[in-house]
Amino acid sequence: MKVIRSQKAYPTRDGAGVNISRIAGFDGKSLDPYLMIDELKSDNESDYMGGFPAHPHRGIETFTYIRKGGFEHQDQMGNKKAIRGGDVQWMSTGRGVVHSEMPLLDEDNGMHGFQIWLNMPAKDKMRSPKYQDSLEFGIPKLTNSEQAELRALAGTWVMDSNRIEGAIQGLAGDGAIADVILPPLSETILDVSMYGKVLVYVHxxxxxxxxxxxxxxxxxxxxxxxxxxxxTKGLGVLVLAGQPINEKIAHMGPFVMNTQAQLHEAVRDYQQGKFGDIV
Structure with missing residues (x-):
């Protein structure tokens, strides 16, 4: 593989004091079609027990993947789901979503998971919100002769010439996300030529x-x-792929639109209760 560039996640806090490591790309270019990768990895409950109380979004997609531990997701569409180790959950927020993600205590395993934001193209930012998760059918997997495992979280993947469809389809920018886990000193090969942007995050x-x-x-x-x-320590990576959207973005907290005027409209609509409430 040819590495074009690299960057290191930085520590920050979000929600009600949750400690995370973040890669941000709100320039609309460096990660396009992705906007942000947050990793939560800790065995210390104080790092994550505050969770993410109810908050809004517009103009983005959120993709949550839990490797261990769990969160309870709740939103104004009526979804209330326990997302645990090995589960994924996706929201295409469109014109507006209010949701919360509160931790499920796991005294034995701690917490390790990701929330990934994708940008939505301008034509879709005001459509109705959508929700999917993997709870009913699970996550499809491939394993090669060296016991490398690909967990197909979203989109389409080809590992060692074997093709697999992910648990979630239809992400913005033809997004595809996989968790690839390799034993020490093993290897695997992915064909990513169908995508215009490919990112590898070492977890x-x-x-x-x-x-x-x-x-x-x-x-x-x-x-x-x-x-x-x-x-010699093995390897676990999230591979994120997709087609760049190549649109100008305007970002303010949980809202990602195309102009400042649209951001002000999003804030006004939320304040006026147009996003709805969690019941």
Whole structure:
């Protein structure tokens, strides 16, 4: 694989004091079609027990993946779901969503999960919201001869010439997300040539003979095969792919639109109760 650039996640807090590591790309270019990758990884309850009380969104998609621990999701559409280790959940917020994500206590396993934001194209930002999760059918998986495992969270993937469809389809920007886990010193190859943007986020272990360990994000050239080789500590990566939307964005907190006027309208609509309430 050819690495175009790399960056390191930075520590920050969100929600009610939740400690996270963040990669942000609200310039609308560096991660396009993605906007943000938040990783929550801790065995200390005080890092995450405040959770994310009710808050709004407009103009984005949120994709939540839990590796261990869990959150209870609730929204104004009437969804109330326990999202636990091995589950994914996706909201295409469109013109407006109010939701909360509160932790489910897991004294044995702690918490490890991600929330990923995708930008929505201008033509879709004011459509009705949508919700999907993997609770009924689970997450499809592929395993190769070296016991490397690909968990197809969203979109379409090809690993070692085997094709698999992810649990969630229809993400903005043809988004595709996979969790790839490799034993120490093993390898696997992904064909990502169908995508215009490919990002690799290291969440466990590291890439063999590189400085790229936990918390690094790599942008790689999609026209080359993505060869992943695990260090002696093994390797776990989120691979995020898609087609750049290439639109100007305006960002304010939980709202991502195309102009400042649209942002002001989003704030006004929320304050006037047009997004609805969690019942």
């Amino acid at each position: 466990t272990g590291g890439l063999l003979n590189t400085e790229f360990t936990e918390g690094y994000l790599l942008e790689v050239l999609p026209t080359e095969l993505l060869t992943l080789k695990a260090s």
